[in-house]
Amino acid sequence: MSERPMLEVxxxxxxxxxxxxxxxxxxxxxxxxxxxxxxxxTGETLGLVGESGSGKSTTGRLxxxxxxxxxxxxxxxxxxxxxxxxxxxxxxxxxLQMIFQDPGASLNPVYRVSDTLEEPLRVHHPSLxxxxxxxxxxxxLEQVGLDPAVAGRFPHTFSGGQKQRISIARALSVRxxxxxxxxxxxxxxxxxxxxxxxxxxxxxxxxxxSYLFISHDLSVVRHMSQRVAIMYRGRVVxxxxxxxxxxxxxxxxxQTLLNAIPRVRVNRSIRPPxxxxxxxxxxxxxSGRGCAFCPRCxxxxxxxxxxxxxxxxxxxxxxxxxHIL
Amino acid sequence: MDSPLLAIEKLSVQxxxxxxxxxxxxxxxxxxxxxEIFALLGESGSGKSVTSLSxxxxxxxxLGKVAAGRILFKGQNLLDLSMREMADLRGSAISMIxxxxxxxxxxxxxxxxxxxxxxxxxxxxxxxxxxxxxxSLLGEVGIADPARRYDSYPHELSGGMCxxxxxxxxxSCDPELLIADEPTTALDATIQKxxxxxxxDLRARRNTAVLLVTHDLGVVAQHADRAAVMYAGKIVEExxxxxLFSSPAHPYSRGLLDAMPDPxxxxxxxxxxxxxxxxxxxxxQGCAFSPRCAHASDVCHRQAPERSRRSDxxxxxxxxxxxxxx
Numbered sequence: 001m002s003e004r005p006m007l008e009v010x011x012x013x014x015x016x017x018x019x020x021x022x023x024x025x026x027x028x029x030x031x032x033x034x035x036x037x038x039x040x041x042t043g044e045t046l047g048l049v050g051e052s053g054s055g056k057s058t059t060g061r062l063x064x065x066x067x068x069x070x071x072x073x074x075x076x077x078x079x080x081x082x083x084x085x086x087x088x089x090x091x092x093x094x095x096l097q098m099i100f101q102d103p104g105a106s107l108n109p110v111y112r113v114s115d116t117l118e119e120p121l122r123v124h125h126p127s128l129x130x131x132x133x134x135x136x137x138x139x140x141l142e143q144v145g146l147d148p149a150v151a152g153r154f155p156h157t158f159s160g161g162q163k164q165r166i167s168i169a170r171a172l173s174v175r176x177x178x179x180x181x182x183x184x185x186x187x188x189x190x191x192x193x194x195x196x197x198x199x200x201x202x203x204x205x206x207x208x209x210s211y212l213f214i215s216h217d218l219s220v221v222r223h224m225s226q227r228v229a230i231m232y233r234g235r236v237v238x239x240x241x242x243x244x245x246x247x248x249x250x251x252x253x254x255q256t257l258l259n260a261i262p263r264v265r266v267n268r269s270i271r272p273p274x275x276x277x278x279x280x281x282x283x284x285x286x287s288g289r290g291c292a293f294c295p296r297c298x299x300x301x302x303x304x305x306x307x308x309x310x311x312x313x314x315x316x317x318x319x320x321x322x323h324i325l
Numbered sequence: 326m327d328s329p330l331l332a333i334e335k336l337s338v339q340x341x342x343x344x345x346x347x348x349x350x351x352x353x354x355x356x357x358x359x360x361e362i363f364a365l366l367g368e369s370g371s372g373k374s375v376t377s378l379s380x381x382x383x384x385x386x387x388l389g390k391v392a393a394g395r396i397l398f399k400g401q402n403l404l405d406l407s408m409r410e411m412a413d414l415r416g417s418a419i420s421m422i423x424x425x426x427x428x429x430x431x432x433x434x435x436x437x438x439x440x441x442x443x444x445x446x447x448x449x450x451x452x453x454x455x456x457x458x459x460x461s462l463l464g465e466v467g468i469a470d471p472a473r474r475y476d477s478y479p480h481e482l483s484g485g486m487c488x489x490x491x492x493x494x495x496x497s498c499d500p501e502l503l504i505a506d507e508p509t510t511a512l513d514a515t516i517q518k519x520x521x522x523x524x525x526d527l528r529a530r531r532n533t534a535v536l537l538v539t540h541d542l543g544v545v546a547q548h549a550d551r552a553a554v555m556y557a558g559k560i561v562e563e564x565x566x567x568x569l570f571s572s573p574a575h576p577y578s579r580g581l582l583d584a585m586p587d588p589x590x591x592x593x594x595x596x597x598x599x600x601x602x603x604x605x606x607x608x609x610q611g612c613a614f615s616p617r618c619a620h621a622s623d624v625c626h627r628q629a630p631e632r633s634r635r636s637d638x639x640x641x642x643x644x645x646x647x648x649x650x651x
Contacts, residue, residue: 162601190540191597260518262541
């Protein structure tokens with residue numbers, strides 16, 4: 001328990017400048033990721049939950065340096081990744097991999113499956129012979145539940161679930177220790193979703209992987225994660241074990257999110273109470289000061305509009321950023 | 326029981342592709358009563374959207390054609406109507422909202438004028454009357470400051486707001502049937518809930534029947550009265566929602582329920598349905614679900630099951646239906 005977490009994200013920031021038109025004097029700054037901190041331990045899955053625009057995907061991309069951060073640090077195994085020179089960072093890229101939402105868009109359409117899976121090997125393990133690479137590819141396909149005979153086929157001949165299996169095989173090809181999975185099942189049918197999630201769980205056990213599991217779907221996250229961090233407008237508003245998040249959600253936004261999940265096994269005579277959320281959320285730029293959730297919050301006080309709440313430990317290992325708690 | 330608002334009888338729709346004939350719908354039967362919310366549930370390729378587009382006669386005629394069946398709306402077969410008669414019906418007696426609200430709106434027209442256009446087209450209202458009616462509708466669907474929003478362009482509104490505009494447009498001529506094809510799939514969870522509550526509210530106030538097309542079991546459980554589960558172009562089970570969710574008879578329906586993680590319970594895992602959704606060009610012999618089904622017997626692989634009745638309201642198409650629970 002005392003050991004240092006595998007991945008530590010501290011005060012991570014990313015601002016985008018939105019220039020309304022080419023000659024505009026003032027360009028408003030949008031804080032897509034605003035002072036985000038969390039950690040992921042070895043063998044752990046941290047669920048990162050938020051709605052569109054919350055900054056969850058940007059956070060995932062910042063960790064892998066697919067997008068350049070404005071500030072903050074990402075420490076992996078004690079090494080600060082964001083300030084490493086490009087060549088040095090390259091060596092860490094095989095430890096940190098990513099799975100994207102839409103496998104139809106993230107697989108190269110003119111690459112055969114074998115090309116897609118061999119490319120990372122050529123980059124990170126140049127010493128492997130052609131025969132060894134072929135062997136690795138066949139093994140990878142088997143690991144993700146595909147017939148090694150499909151190696152010569154192109155992506156368009158596969159279904160969505162099979163394409164996502166290929167993306168997972170690509171991420172696994174360099175034997176990573178940490179995978180950022182950005183909405184890995186959102187584009188898939190329900191019956192296929194559970195197949196891919198089960199596969200991810202299997203692989204986690206087999207290879208001792210850690211995941212940052214990014215999703216808007218709280219029900220899926222609950223089953224995949226040991227801990228959950230909830231994001232709203234670029235900030236983490238609550239983080240706790242997944243049991244605590246679901247049993248005793250503290251932040252009003254987390255409660256709103258949980259309340260919005262349609263329940264399948266529900267007696268319709270006891271519908272959950274209607275969420276007291278204002279019909280429309282204001283645009284991101286308008287919230288200059290105070291808590292970003294304040295305009296939608298049923299419990300907001302004057303203070304909430306003035307100062308931004310910081311994360312506080314409200315119960316052991318349960319943190320929330322809210323003035324009223 | 327009085328006659329249903331919409332009755333689809335033995336509807337078969339085929340698409341002619343280079344690779345062969347795709348039987349997108351194969352003998353679909355369903356009825357929707359006045360003021361009822363009826364859900365069509367299925368995964369991609371199951372035929373749920375083809376069903377809704379067929380009712381609107383929006384299947385491109387060079388691609389797909391209705392091979393058999395009738396679509397009776399208040400006793401009138403929609404398939405017999407001329408394109409002109411159909412155009413009069415669309416947007417007035419039957420209207421539709423789509424999955425992507427932003428791409429369903431015209432990007433270069435102000436949203437209010439798009440709502441007003443529908444009112445002018447179907448009610449013959451003057452410009453001023455149509456504008457006043459459009460503003461009041463925008464208010465009714467929960468858009469704050471509707472008079473100002475009337476002049477907004479679609480890109481200035483969020484996805485949830487655009488869907489509200491679509492709904493305002495869809496209800497502008499008091500339709501008796503609203504077809505909602507994945508109305509909340511593109512929206513965030515908290516917005517999804519607001520939109521579904523709005524649709525429910527409209528049904529309560531205007532007694533509009535709703536054909537809700539979705540893959541989301543949660544939305545169905547919470548908002549629909551009855552539901553049909555589709556698989557590979559056929560309805561495999563139809564029942565009142567509480568029956569379908571508490572005691573499904575078809576192994577595929579059970580599988581869908583088990584595949585969905587339960588947010589209430591962190592102990593219960595979820596079980597995957599093995600295999601893939603079948604290719605409609607190469608449907609397996611017999612029951613289309615049989616290769617993925619744990620309950621399949623010899624007959625399932627040879628012959629497609631007919632529809633059987635478990636009760637007056639519960640229909641299932643399976644040789645080995647599950648025992649009723651409870």
